[in-house]
Amino acid sequence: MAMDSSAAMTPPGDVNREAGRDVILAVNNIEVIYDHVILVLKGVSLEVPRGGVVALLGGNGAGKTTTLKAISNLLRAERGEVTRGSIMFQGERVDRMSPNELVRRGCIQVMEGRHCFGHLTIEENLLTGAFTRRDGAAAIRQDLEKVYGYFPRLRERRKSMAGYTSGGEQQMCAIGRALMSRPTLVLLDEPSMGLAPQIVGEIFEIVKELNASEGVSFLLAEQNTNMALKYATYGYILETGRVVMDGDAEMLRANADVKEFYLGVSEGDRKSFRAVKSYRRRKRWLT
Amino acid sequence: MSNQIIGGPGLFSRRDDSVAKGEPLLTVENVSLRFGGVRAISDVSFDIRKGEVRAIIGPNGAGKTSMLNVINGFYHPQEGRISFRGQTRRRMRPSHAAAQGISRTFQNVALFKGMSTLDNIMAGRTLHMKRGFFWQLWRHGPALDEEIRHRRVVEEIIDFLEIEAVRKTPVGKLPYGLQKRVELGRALAMEPDLLLLDEPMAGMNLEEKEDMCRFILDVNNAFGVTIALIEHDMGVVMDLSDRVVVLEYGRKIADGAPDEVKASQAVIDAYLGVAH
Amino acid sequence: MLYRETGQFKTSYKADMAVFPIRQDRIGLAVILLLAFVATPLFGSAFLLSAVMIPLLVFALAALGLNLLTGYTGQLSLGTAGFMGVGAYACYKLTTFFPEVNLIVWILASGFFSAAVGVLFGLPSLRIKGFYLAVATLAAQFFLQWCFIRIPWLYNNNVSGAIEAPVRTLFGMPITGPHATPELRYLVVLSIVALLTWIASNLVHGRVGRSWMAVRDMDIAAELMGIRLLPTKLLAFAVSSFYCGVAGALMVFLWYGSAEPEVFSISQSFLILFMVIIGGLGSLIGSFFGAALIYGLPIVLKSLFPMLGLSVGAATIEHITFMVVGAMIIGFLIVEPHGLASIWRTIKQKLRVWPFPY
């Protein structure tokens, strides 16, 4: 996407932010309820600058996945609902749109837990990612090659049914599939889960490269805080449905709590997993 | 400290000591497994000694999960033999493996989605419940007594894993990390001799990983349950395991103590990418 | 306020493991039982008893049986009517062979025959799953119905090809045949249904029920945990068919009074399956809700039109009834895909947190 959208297109609610910053995604104070009774998000706000890589951190059940699904409008398929707040993507309100329209506009999600099409081959899986594209078979072919370039293992397994491939192979497939849609914003939910360390590194390199060379923005929900904060420019920490802390990646990395709870370094040293005690310190932001 | 928490009378009373600590509990000999043209495992041999934490690592698609599937009888290898507690076999049914004392967790959480946490873990005790169908019809009396006995054990596990709060929640609605914990609970409820863990820490943040490590160590130390662990987090693997076997494309490329393995150039090339 | 569990602490696992751990639920159950056993027979009209309540209970029992198989064990069956037929014909043969034995005994005994047949047709479930398994039960459905038509021995060579319930008594009062009062028939049906519901509840809350649900939710994992699939599934087939068989016997003996094979047709099987689904898969109470909805709704609608003063032909009423029932089924599913039982749960949940929305 060209950089033609200017500051004028940013939503008015943004004026208190640094003026002139180009925001591709703005989530304003959303509340999400599942099954009409389970309140999961209690007013979450965040934004992703154009060309930014933003990390969404937080423990189990904090609501990261829910936030991403609210953005990509996949909530309705799980009987969840955004009951308050708004979501703007490229200056447009998108919370009533179908996921399809959103993908068409360049926002795609890689779901947690892979969700490949088990009965389609790896290659067919990748091709479905290009469903919304209208730029011809040649271009799609080219991108397919690119994805194979990123994940050589997928090329080897291209004719296998995705359902039979290993967990990590499926994860690569899911990411590759999303890239096939030529997105401007990718919502990555736990991309590193189940991947070998080497591949995790590669995936983050890919994120970096796409971000740098094609200006793709990323919002990543990640448990691998170490990696996430290394590659992200900005981070939000979510706990039980609320944003409890946000700031530049550097700043977060420097924060003592983040260090202890998310990075596993206290007093400068990495501690051994063997040495863990069951004793827990309260997080300061919870008090 | 922790062994007091779970040191109740019920849990792990069925200790089998036919294999001494440090002796091989399970040996895998020359196992090969093919799916059509795909060679998932080729000619792999290793052993798991009683009481140790044995890690299996390797790049994605190396055949780690398949190895576990072979061990507990879900896949039948075309070649090779497996012996558990000295008994050698070519193929057996998964339920048979379970009865022998092998239990496991799964890479893609395989909980019983429609049931509560409690029921899931109770289901893990099925093998230990003896009251027959006709007692069940009339739930009161012996069947209920038995049920209550097992409930005690299950509650101990629940306490141990710190999942008291979600005892009655349907597991489908739990966040991923808790689901993994429940799954561990279910596997523990079987009182296994050998516990197979398939990426138990995937998708967890550091804090949760720490918890999980503690549980695993406790299970291993306090009850002498032998553990086979697949994990991609090198920190965890190096810290927890006694010995590591490394697979690549179905072949074994290294086997040894964590430090040796970490230093092996083959492993760095195939898996780690950079030296850790 | 009315529905609070606050203050109700469980001091033993036994109390916590009761089927209704909350006091209000237990009171509710008592009230319902009282209504069913006392008020309904006392004040209900003959029409209510014999054309609404008895059929409803019979269907609820069959639905319950199917729910054990499909809802709890995850094995889709389209042979329910066939298994009901086995129960009915078995009971007919038994009671005409041994007229001295009390009918109730035979009604319960006939369940064992359908259980046996159920197990037989459940055997393929080891290999075949999901919608594909439906074909095994469909084979049962059509084959059994064919037997009911083609084997005259089953219907004692009656010229009509139908089985007719002979007069049988309980405590000297007729419970079958034209002289049986609706009240008595209703009470007999109700008692059997209540007993079997209680037993089903025992089963599903114990080890057996857990293994069933485990097989349903993730059969591979269940197997890896030592639950043997085939025996578990077959047990579900047996118990389920037992219930269906008893329901079939009740249907012929205490409701229709006689039956031709067509009664046990595939459409009946579907109807019961739909009762189970709309009532709530894996919910005992849902079976009752489902039966009430699918069987009761058309009756209510049909009596509604004349009440509205609309004078439309019987056929038009039928058409409109069909349309409305169809639309309502879809509506219910949209509101709550997991069935009426789930709506019920949500209501309770809301009551619990009331006056807060969540």
Added chain:
Amino acid sequence: MLYNIFIDPFVQMAGAPDLLVQALWDGLVSGVLYALIALGFVLIFKASGVFNFAQGIMVVFAALTLVGLYEKGVPAYVALALTLVVMFLLAVAVERVVLRPLVNQPDIILFMATFGLTYFLIGFGELVFGGNPKAMITAQLGLPRGVIDVEMLGGRVSFQKIDIAAAVIASIMVAALAVFFQKTRIGRALRAVADSHKAALSVGISLNQIWVIVWFAAGVVALAAGIMWGARSEVSFALEIVALKALPVLVLGGFTSVPGAIVGGLIIGVGEKLGEFYWGPLVGGGIETWLAYFIALAFLLFRPQGLFGEKIIERI
């Protein structure tokens, strides 16, 4: 006894080869007709994972609309076109009212929803067109009538022209659909949707559009089936029952396979005709009602996903 079961039928076959040929032909024709109904099921199942209980009634509804319009004085071809429009509207309505709110629900729930749809369509169809059976307007549609009698094998074998037409139409449809599913972008998307609604949504496949397409396609197939079955007997709500015959075909061929529908149809058609004809009399006849299911069952024991169905993936 053994003779009657194992020898006599074959003696009969050899004794009257013309009848054997006729039986085979009749079986093939029934098979094609079953396949036409099964095809509608397959389309919807393959493309959305929905087991469409309403397919039978859609067959009736399509045929009824066609004939009903004709009876109201609309010329046959115009009626045909209008019926297609009606089927399209039906597809749109189903997508809007039934499928969209139920996206990502378990299969069995969607199955139940199509049962609701069945009830609705029965009521609606009868309300609009009346419950009385109608004759199919075979001649007016320009479909061939009459028989071709061939003297052969010392007897006479007759081929109905309409049956030949049915076979031709069915083959064209099957070929076209098979190519569509396997080779096109939309076809791939359809299969993706059947695999997982959620994942399909996440990659931006428009379920709404897809569902309208397949339901319309199923409507067209239903119309074809309705015309052919209607020509055989009459257009009435009794036809709905015939749809049950598509079930074993479906199971045998595999729920997800277009060619499976036709191959399954032929196997079932021929199997049940020969079975009924040669073995049926031994047990009093009428075995056709269940024979098809046993044939399907026998095949399933060897291939649990049907002959051509997608493999059931079991992995942990």
Added chain:
Amino acid sequence: QDGKDANFVPLFTYRTGPFSGSGIPIANGMRDYLEMLNQRDGGIGGAKIVIEECETGYDTKKGLECYEAVKGRNPVMVNPWSTGITLPLIPRAAVDRIPVLSMAYGLSASADGQTFPWIFNPPNTYWDGLSVIIKHIADELGGLDKLKGKKIGYIYLDAGFGKEPIPMFEQFAKDLGFELKLYPVAATDMQNQSSQWLGVRRDKPDYMVMYGWGALNPTAIKEAARINYPMDRFVSIWWPSEDDARSAGPGAKGFRELNWHGVGTDFPVLKDIQKHVIDKGLSKVAKGKEGEVLYNRGVYNSMLIAEGIRNAQKLTGKKAVTGEDVRRGLEAINLTPERLKELGMEGFTDPLKLSCADHNGHGAAFVQEWDGQKYVKIGGPIKPMEDKVGPVAAAAAKDYVEKNAGWPKRTEACDSK
């Protein structure tokens, strides 16, 4: 029901479902005749007739539901219009004191009024019908003895109704020395009969007899035409309609069935219906369908209802009568030629007399043939073979009583002398 001077007549009909093709004309005929009485005479004997249809879809379950719904409202009788629904009603009739009029269907043995005081199935039973068909065939061949060595095929709905005549048929086969071939058609296969007709091609029966209903009839006629079965040797019981034959096209010409009443509208009673009901827009009958076989069958049925009520009124002197009264009224039915004339049914049907012992009349039937446009009567009336049917029926009645231990002895008084 509706004041004291009204009689409640519930009609169990089916205008929907797989059998609606047969059900609709019947329902129209029944309804229109009664409506005509209401319009023309203000009811029967000064008491209005309250007509109410209940939709059964030919489904036994729904039929019983209808029965339960009406039985508390003092219906004068019920007309189940399905053998399947009739059977379970037989034992209940005596208890609920509601007569069952199963006109020429239901249990053949129930013609015996001594055993079944509450069941009426005039003017013929299915067994009578069968014997008439056999006689007709014998006439064609030139004598009953000519049946020896012949082959007769029987195609039937594989349900209570179609199986009813089989024991009788077998008896005939034995007595007359012909071979009987059975071709059952399951309800689910009504529209899919190619195997049965392939069997017919193989067995080459000399005659085909059909007991069909709903979609079975048109399909069978079509299939017969397809295999070029000689239509004039294809004889059906009295249920196929014009539509059933028409949809098979020209190939159906020559198809035969039994009947015992006129077709067409050339009878005063139909003129009255035209005038008082159809012309006033009170009927649902489609244009041109009045006067067809099943429509007139419905009219005939309603005439019996009306006669029953009328007789009951005469016997009791009441205007609004009960089921009990109507039972007596039905036993007193005596359709003499004069009475038929009064009813506007001269030439429409033959005289009929019922009694306490005979609830059927076992009247004559005739054969009619499809000429491509309409049914035309061929040959004269044929009486059932009383000598053959009678004993079998008596035995069946006895058997029924034995199987239903405690079957009540007739206590109902008898009015007819």
